[in-house]
Amino acid sequence: MRPLLFILLSLLTLGGGLWVVLRRSPVDSVLGLLTVMVSIAGHYMLLQAPFLAAVQLIVYGGAVIVLFLFVIMLLNLRKDVLQARRLPAGRWFYALAGAAALLALSFLFRAGADWLPAGGLPQDGTVEAFGAELFRRWVYPFELTSVLLLAALVGAVALTRRAGEPGATAADKEA
Amino acid sequence: MPELNHYLLLSVLLFGLGLTGVLVRRNVLIVLMCIELMLNSANLLLVAFSRQGGGLDGQAFAFFSMTVAAAEVALGLAIVVLLYRWHGSTSLENLRLVPSQPEEGR
Numbered sequence: 445m446r447p448l449l450f451i452l453l454s455l456l457t458l459g460g461g462l463w464v465v466l467r468r469s470p471v472d473s474v475l476g477l478l479t480v481m482v483s484i485a486g487h488y489m490l491l492q493a494p495f496l497a498a499v500q501l502i503v504y505g506g507a508v509i510v511l512f513l514f515v516i517m518l519l520n521l522r523k524d525v526l527q528a529r530r531l532p533a534g535r536w537f538y539a540l541a542g543a544a545a546l547l548a549l550s551f552l553f554r555a556g557a558d559w560l561p562a563g564g565l566p567q568d569g570t571v572e573a574f575g576a577e578l579f580r581r582w583v584y585p586f587e588l589t590s591v592l593l594l595a596a597l598v599g600a601v602a603l604t605r606r607a608g609e610p611g612a613t614a615a616d617k618e619a
Numbered sequence: 620m621p622e623l624n625h626y627l628l629l630s631v632l633l634f635g636l637g638l639t640g641v642l643v644r645r646n647v648l649i650v651l652m653c654i655e656l657m658l659n660s661a662n663l664l665l666v667a668f669s670r671q672g673g674g675l676d677g678q679a680f681a682f683f684s685m686t687v688a689a690a691e692v693a694l695g696l697a698i699v700v701l702l703y704r705w706h707g708s709t710s711l712e713n714l715r716l717v718p719s720q721p722e723e724g725r
Contacts, residue, residue: 450625454625454629457629457633458629458632458633458636461632461633461636461637461656462636464636464640464649464652464653464656465636465637465639465640465643465644465649465653470646470648470649470652470709473648473649473652474652477652477655477656480633480656480659481659484659484662484663487626487629487663487666488663488666491626491666491667491669491670492670493666493669493670493678493681495678496666496678496681496682496685499682499685500662500685503685503689504655504659504685504688507689508655508688508689508692511692511693511696512648512651512652512692512696515648515696515699515700516648518700519699519700519703519709569675569678573675574675574678574679574682577675577679578679578682581679582679582683585683586683589683589686589687592686592687592690593686593689593690595690596689596690596691596693596694597693599693599694599697600693600694600696600697603694603697603698603700603701604697604700604701
């Protein structure tokens with residue numbers, strides 16, 4: 445069953461990638477990107493890296509996608525979004541895709557237990573094993589990432605604040 | 620059982636898609652998303668090699684790569700917001716960051 449799962453996930457990944465590149469509207473592209481992120485999390489599960497799969501879902505599938513959607517909403521890209529061509533049978537396409545995804549998911553939940561390896565769950569990339577490795581061998585890079593994230597945070601705030609108005613918020617500008 | 624070759628192929632295809640998008644698309648948001656595609660293909664390959672070679676080094680690399688990518692997206696989108704304020708659009712079509720040369724202007 446694993447090859448089948450690999451092929452399904454790869455089709456999802458490449459289809460989502462094509463969707464990102466080919467769709468005109470950024471909102472559609474974000475949905476394609478979400479498909480890619482979730483399918484790559486599935487690939488990580490197949491590669492026995494459950495912790496990375498969870499991180500992929502939380503960081504990419506959650507934070508990054510929401511950030512993209514927020515920026516699209518903030519920029520108010522009404523023209524770009526509305527001018528995007530819809531699929532000819534858009535509504536039916538989405539309904540069918542949703543139904544197919546639901547079917548596939550229920551199938552996965554039904555059959556998932558049979559696909560576990562004979563020796564039980566993998567021991568490679570579990571949270572425990574990965575955490576031990578991370579805090580022994582990679583502890584300095586791990587601490588450095590906190591500096592990086594703080595720099596990104598401060599940088600993003602400093603970049604997007606209106607120049608010449610320290611402490612000014614969007615609400616102040618409106619008033 | 621999918622082998623390393625299959626992951627190589629998938630990763631190269633995904634990277635190619637991302638690269639094509641960066642070169643072809645003119646919407647800066649979609650260009651950023653395509654950069655994400657390329658980063659993800661590299662991560663996938665790191666994890667696949669990690670599985671092949673045993674040990675968790677590749678997974679640790681992929682983990683740090685994800686952290687850097689998250690910071691990159693935050694700053695990239697901040698720059699997109701600035702660009703939109705300054706230029707009034709997210710299109711890269713008529714964007715000119717450097718003013719034209721004096722000879723051209725005359």
